[in-house]
Amino acid sequence: MPHDHSDHDHPHALLPPEPALRVKALETILTEKGLIDPAALDEIIDTYQNKIGPQNGARVVAKMWSDPAFRAAMLSDPMPLLEEMGFYGRQGEHMVIVENTPEVHNVVVCTLCSCYPWPLLGIPPGWYKSDAYRSRVVREPRKVLAEFGLDLPEGKSVRVWDSTAEIRYLVVPERPEGTEGMSEEELVALVTRDSMIGTGLAQEPGA
Amino acid sequence: MSRVHDMGGRFGDGAVTPGDDATFAEDWHARALAVTLAAGALGQWNIDSSRHARELLAPKDYSRFSYYEKWMAALADLLVERGVVSREELAAGHGTGRSELAGRALQADKVAGVLSGGSPYVREDAEAARFRVGDRVTTRRPARNALVDGGHTRLPSYAAGATGTIVLCHGGHVFPDSNGHYLGEAAQPLYAVAFAARDLWGEGAEGDEVVLDLWQSYLEPA
Known part of the structure; x- marks a missing residue:
């Protein structure tokens, strides 16, 4: 049976410990790589903050x-x-x-x-x-x-x-x-x- | 052999705090949710593998992290595991160069459509149903992934080896134990199974029940 290798490898430890900075770091990295559009994030937040509930x-x-x-x-x-x-x-x-x-x-x-x-x-x-x-x-x-x-x-x-x-x-x-x-x-x-x-x-x- | 997330029935967690009920208690909670959804739209993992990434957190991290800290840690782990972001980029806090997946990035004008479009999990190609409403069934024991040692499963430990009654047949659904490890959707019939509280906990009022949604391969005829 294959074993779950990810058990031994936790890249998240490379991020800053403070939660808000962790989010910021991920957003920055993904934005710089063209993988997320910050305007799309605003739209997602607005949807769940104000429109769907x-x-x-x-x-x-x-x-x-x-x-x-x-x-x-x-x-x-x-x-x-x-x-x-x-x-x-x-x-x-x-x-x-x-x-x-x-x-x-x-x-x-x-x-x-x-x-x-x-x-x-x-x-x-x-x-x-x-x-x-x-x-x-x-x-x-x-x-x-x-x-x-x-x-x-x-x-x-x-x-x-x-x-x-x-x-x-x-x-x-x-x-x-x-x-x-x-x-x-x-x-x-x-x-x-x-x-x-x-x-x-x-x-x-x-x- | 269970993992830390599998906490149904656990003792020691104290009182529930109904006052903790903001949609987003902190601005970064909202941002964490949005980054996670937007990254998910790149299509490099699925809902089952993203749940499993949270379950793979070390028990000490799972327990000390707040909800969205778990999301952020699991997202970082997924991004590296799937080759979307490198460990060096995580450590530096900056991305080096445009990703070849950039064309898939979720754009603001597509958000409403993606969120309201949903992602159905019903499949027509599931194996034939073995059970009908009213059938008595017994769950697998221990609760474990039969395909991957230590892998993702949606049979909680507290319901392992218990006997209950099928109350709803949901049709064929994507099987998380397989899909969570990118081994294919392997759809199976899904059932709502009702267990008498007394059978699960050894106590509880007459008539009290707990109902779980369980895939066919978790179940044997009782």
């Missing part, structure tokens, strides 16, 4: 709450609809939508790295990528959720989705009570990022 996922959830046919289609075959909404792209090529119910609460993690549905939620927050979340939420999800202020009632099951492949999971939180008369646009404002990861619930109206 949890507001996309919130629109999907609010529409699922409001439109039973859309909801059914999203649960069975979401990709054509997501493409139509402009929510297809890198790290969101294969979405599966999982719905919270009175019986089951879903929560998403990537124990092996940091897989996350970028087109719907943007770049993952620091805690999602932390060792504590990655190591613990699979083993003791109820304790971890409590650290987010979410205490699940006994009798409600927890289903933790460990994103080990290129499938990306979006949680649809339960629609809060007292929202029956609300428009889709009003509902969007109740859907938090954490509620779509499963570490929170949708906000109550007026909260």
Whole structure:
């Protein structure tokens, strides 16, 4: 069996130790070699800083709450609809939508790295990528959720989705009570990022 | 035989800090992400080999590096491994001469298309599916790459040797254990497999489950 030779060779040690200088050195080297265009970097940052984020996922959830046919289609075959909404792209090529119910609460993690549905939620927050979340939420999800202020009632099951492949999971939180008369646009404002990861619930109206 | 990134179920990491939730906590985090994506667009590696480059960091580096420091270290290692940048250039902090790959550099006006274009991993040429929804399966134990000793795999150690139930069939997907080592995409059927929390951890509430996406060769009929 071939052995993984790269184990013995870590060129990164040649870079300056200070992280910001490491990034700068790599950017400088690659730019000087014509391999990256600094304007493209600005464009990538602007995309994930300002254009793509949890507001996309919130629109999907609010529409699922409001439109039973859309909801059914999203649960069975979401990709054509997501493409139509402009929510297809890198790290969101294969979405599966999982719905919270009175019986089951879903929560998403990537124990092996940091897989996350970028087109719907943007770049993952620091805690999602932390060792504590990655190591613990699979083993003791109820304790971890409590650290987010979410205490699940006994009798409600927890289903933790460990994103080990290129499938990306979006949680649809339960629609809060007292929202029956609300428009889709009003509902969007109740859907938090954490509620779509499963570490929170949708906000109550007026909260 | 696991690597340091394979931390699911580990004890000792302390509380989660929900307040750590900025998109980019530092300017250089954003720059690190962008440099990594732009360098990836040169096409000299794939998503599996880039993950493996992070996993190859020495455990002491993996643990002390912040998230984007891991990305930067792995990117430097990949650039040298794939012959895109030399060790001398890394040490000098400057590039010597235009690269023959320069024509592939991601231009600003192409960024939106590349990011929204995605890169699907479903393949039609995967081997035939052995399992259906509802089937009971047992995972490989130990969790290891069967092609390369110490190589990349997406079967976490905590789920090795466990028995669960197929809940979704995702179709044929590129196989990371092969693709991560440039040995071909070798697509296999991919399944979501649900395990009772009690079967993984020896404790947990009745009904609690952990679901993982696992490739066919990780699984045997239970």
